[in-house]
Amino acid sequence: MIKINRKPVPGYVNFDFDNIKFGQTMADHMFVADYEDGVWKNIRIEPYGPITFNPAMMALHYGQAIFEGMKATKTYDGVPVIFRPEEHAKRFNNSARRMAMPEFPEDLFVEAVKTLVAVDNEWIPKGDDAALYIRPFMIATDEQLGVRTSDKYKMMIICAPAGQYYSKPVKLLAESFYTRAAMGGIGYVKAAGNYAASLLPAIEAKKKGYDQVLWLDAREHKYVQEVGTMNIFFVIDGVVITPSTEEKTILKGITRDSIITILRDKGYQVVERKLSIDEVRQAHKDGTLSEIFGSGTAAVVSLVSDLSYKDEIYHLDGEYKIATLVKKEINMIRQGLKEDKFNWLYPAVIDNDVTV
Ligand SMILES: Cc1ncc(COP(=O)(O)O)c(C=O)c1O
Structure with a gap:
């Protein structure tokens, strides 16, 4: 009691x-x-x-x-x-x-x-x-x-x-020096120290004109993990891709899970898998990368307008159809305007x- x-x-x-x-x-x-x-x-x-x-x-x-x-x-x-x-x-x-x-x-x-x-x-x-x-x-x-x-x-x-x-669209810097989480570490939990360790890289990214850091894996700096206090989604060739949480280096976002559930329910193909920054770069080059968005309790969904990796910038200014749809859906459920x-x-x- x-x-x-x-x-x-x-x-x-x-x-x-x-x-x-x-x-x-x-x-x-x-x-x-x-x-x-x-x-x-x-x-x-x-x-x-x-x-x-x-x-x-x-x-x-x-x-x-x-x-x-x-x-x-x-x-x-x-x-x-x-x-x-x-x-x-x-x-x-x-x-x-x-x-x-x-x-x-x-x-x-x-x-x-x-x-x-x-x-x-x-x-x-x-x-x-x-x-x-x-x-x-x-x-x-x-x-x-x-x-x-x-x-x-x-x-x-x-x-x-x-x-x-x-929330205006955010600019992300894919971090190629600092890391957030390695296998066997504490990246998959909400430990206060994870956030303390992310502050300096965030300050440095801000100085370079970026809103937040996109973390890459600690071993090869090759695979995408997550962003600040958000998980990350990419839409490539109409397929929604988000990094898998299997290696226990990413916080399993509850908004992430809600988005996966809603999109699958609506018939979208959603895949949880390893995604390399090279694959993102190639998809942008080929014109098959249509959306990047972050998910988290704070903003529900944050659109990403630019992603910088090494000396390149991948800019997106499409409709963000999928991101907009899931954000609206979650907000309507929370307001009782859509069946829960x-x-x-x-x-x-x-x-x-x-x-x-
Ligand atoms: C590191 C990190 N990743 C992702 C998220 C998104 O998780 P959720 O959707 O449960 O808010 C958060 C926020 O809690 C976070 O701190």
Whole structure:
């Protein structure tokens, strides 16, 4: 059971929903659970606010820190819904296992997300791709130096309103020096350190005029992996191709899975396989490369206008028929305007409301 301690005066009343700066204002409440003596305890929702920690807290030193990112929206008739929370729960535990952290019960994860969103449902902004961004995370909280797994952890969920996402097509730089993930590493999980390691290459790519890095494999710098916080799709000769996740070097995006499911359902040929940057270059030369797009919770779909590799730039300015179609489809499902035939929406309602 989740104990709920509500904030006496909610903050959404004074929040300017027409000028949302993503990630700067948090919703009123947060979910917190503590792991001690092998069990999750003190399961609660309380007013959002600072937490105290000891400078020797292990997450700060040895990086046992994982997170998730998902969204809640309101359907056209006002029902708060969360997009595929069970999949995020599973991925959270996948990350936990790889980082030698305790798993968080998946039904409790979903219950926590749905209760928190129900409590803070007034924070869900309205509009086509506006949403409440939900950030579950877990950190090691033992207070001791020395490299080992922590015995204590904190699992928390915070939420932040995200406004309309006016995404202009992005320019990608295929990175031929830095790498993001090698086989046997942690590239397939949402470990905080993955993002820290991507910052310097991203800064350097920005200086060269690119929005984000397209990662290539660590061994040969030959095969395409993913982009910043997105998976990547290519349409070549009408076939939709996305790098396979078999080698465990790519985060298995939930939007990626949704796109594959929708497109296959509509009769498109979608292939998950190794794709070399040379094949992309050749397809661009032959005129068979019609679309490149990224997929992720943040923008759903981001069109790619330019891809640079070594000294070449592959420019695309087609219709982006497939990218536009899937983005619209996902947004319509989230707004309840299209049948949710894959059961992706999870209504945010409170089952056990204990106000203390
Ligand atoms: C590295 C990385 N790849 C891909 C994605 C896209 O995943 P999803 O569609 O689940 O948001 C994300 C975002 O979570 C990410 O951080």
